[in-house]
Amino acid sequence: MNGAAMYSSVQAAGVVDAQIIQHAPLVKRIAYHLLSKLPNSVLVDDLIQAGMMGLLDALKNYDHSQGASFETYAGIRIRGSMLDEVRRSDWTPRSVHKKSRQVAVAIKEIEHETNQNASASEISERLGISLSEYNKILQDSNNSRFFSADELAQTGDHFIEEQAASSAGPEDILSQDKFKEALAKAIGQLPEREKLVISLYYDEELNLKEIGEVLNVSESRVSQISSQAMLRLRSKLADWVEGNDNNGFI
Secondary structure (H helix, E strand, O other): OOHHHHHHHHHHHHHHHHHHHHHHHHHHHHHHHHHOOOOOOOOHHHHHHHHHHHHHHHHHHOOHHHOOOHHHHHHHHHHHHHHHHHHHOOOOOHHHHHHHHHHHHHHHHHHHHHOOOOOHHHHHHHHOOOHHHHHHHHHHHHHHOOOOHHHHHHHOHHHHHHHHHOOOOHHHHHHHHHHHHHHHHHHHOOOHHHHHHHHHHHHOOOOHHHHHHHHOOOHHHHHHHHHHHHHHHHHHOHHHHHHOHHHOOO
């Protein structure tokens, strides 16, 4: 390498280092935001480490001509890298995933037959289990966050933003718009209490305890309602789920 090339290389490395330092607070902010929605077994240092890899990826691939600001683009890459790390380190027993899928299938079947939102008693009866066993499944599913709103965001609005930032073609954009419409419609069809819990938690950013105080129910009951809402959304979006499993949909 000649002198000019070496100088340019060192100068470029210095620019990247400065950008990493500049955007490190963004990585930490996203890490702590996700951590509040994940089990205690997830360490913030692991999220930050994964997020820094996402930041490096963003610095390498960002194209300002696509319209999105670097902060928006980097936030998507950082958050996605953290979620990928959580998935790779999945702590949830396979039985929890299996039972959660069974609940989603039962909900879909009942609501197809009755054209109404399935109740907890109907779902537990369809599964051949007691109501307390069904509530235990909801609790385990919520603790695993397998169907958390972060996963939903990864495949819904967040997925749309990421694809837009990576220059999706007209057909892809149309498909994303249709998914966004289907997601909004599915949320609108949730029972009022489930819709309220989702809104308070993800729009108003209240924690489970605060939501429980609003609804005058226990924190564990709020957790169950949230979990049932996510499983109901999965059942309502089954065609998207089954048709896009390889793309990370719900």
